[in-house]
């Protein structure tokens with residue numbers, strides 16, 4: 001990645017949601033590439049500890065702000081990545097109206113900032129726009145099967161609306177907007193209590209508790225290491241010309257939830273037996289990205305094997321600080337629901 005823009009100055013990049021799991025890894029990558037980085041976050045689900053090592057970096061600036069409110073940043077920006085949005089089901093369901101507004105109003109405010117500051121824009125969308133898919137694996141032209149009235153709709157429909165906003169701004173010639181549809185991502189800095197399957201199983205295993213599988217365990221997921229994902233986001237932001245289409249970013253390796261649980265069980269000595277719980281509402285049965293478009297347009301594909309990534313993530317969770325208190329405590333009972 002080239003750290004300078006066309007004017008020969010170092011790229012100035014805003015990362016909304018930059019204190020979160022993926023966002024903080026993206027801030028790290030951009031800084032190591034020589035960019036100047038402005039991280040905007042309201043710490044709803046992000047952790048200060050994720051960006052604490054960057055706070056004294058001369059090229060890093062932290063702005064505490066809720067993107068549901070308009071945002072003003074002086075000067076030219078080269079790029080805006082919008083990752084602001086709680087991604088874990090218990091967290092985004094705890095305040096569903098705020099979740100929807102984060103995706104809709106937040107994306108609109110950041111697109112307006114991109115228009116004013118001349119920045120290129122990348123929206124972190126999600127495989128959840130495919131809902132419980134009837135097409136497998138999921139290519140980008142599959143329009144999805146989302147329940148627009150269910151408990152996950154605040155997230156899924158919010159993200160769908162945000163995509164529409166991005167493509168409207170692109171078609172209107174206002175912003176060079178790009179959309180990444182991110183599939184399940186895992187790695188260091190996931191939150192221990194975020195209700196997602198990888199963190200759930202690892203933390204149960206580390207505590208010596210039984211490993212809970214929700215449903216039969218035959219449902220499938222694809223797991224992409226965060227370093228692979230960040231490389232894909234940067235490649236999509238950089239690619240010329242703008243693909244003008246959403247791009248799936250994820251790992252096409254498909255595992256059943258039972259296979260994942262067995263792997264974690266094998267890798268963490270002392271893990272308890274596997275037990276079964278009820279499947280959450282609207283939980284997708286199969287999920288696997290078709291990444292042909294990313295391969296062709298970006299020359300990108302993930303290359304970190306699940307076993308290697310899990311090893312690193314398990315090691316990180318062994319050392320991780322206790323989960324910090326969140327501004328909105330989840331109202332729903334904890335359950336794995338990726």
Ligand SMILES: NC(=O)c1ccc[n+]([C@@H]2O[C@H](COP(=O)([O-])OP(=O)(O)OC[C@H]3O[C@@H](n4cnc5c(N)ncnc54)[C@H](O)[C@@H]3O)[C@@H](O)[C@H]2O)c1
Pocket residue numbers: 016017018019020021022023040041042043044045046047065066067068082083084085086087088102106124125126127181182183184185186
């Ligand atoms: N992790 C995944 O597997 C995954 C999969 C698909 C899509 N995504 C998308 O990627 C992005 C990052 O996900 P993540 O896993 O890092 O989640 P995360 O919850 O760790 O990060 C989201 C960040 O956004 C911040 N945020 C939330 N609402 C905000 C608001 N209104 N104003 C300002 N900041 C706000 C949070 O405090 C947090 O730091 C999200 O947009 C998510 O929808 C993630």
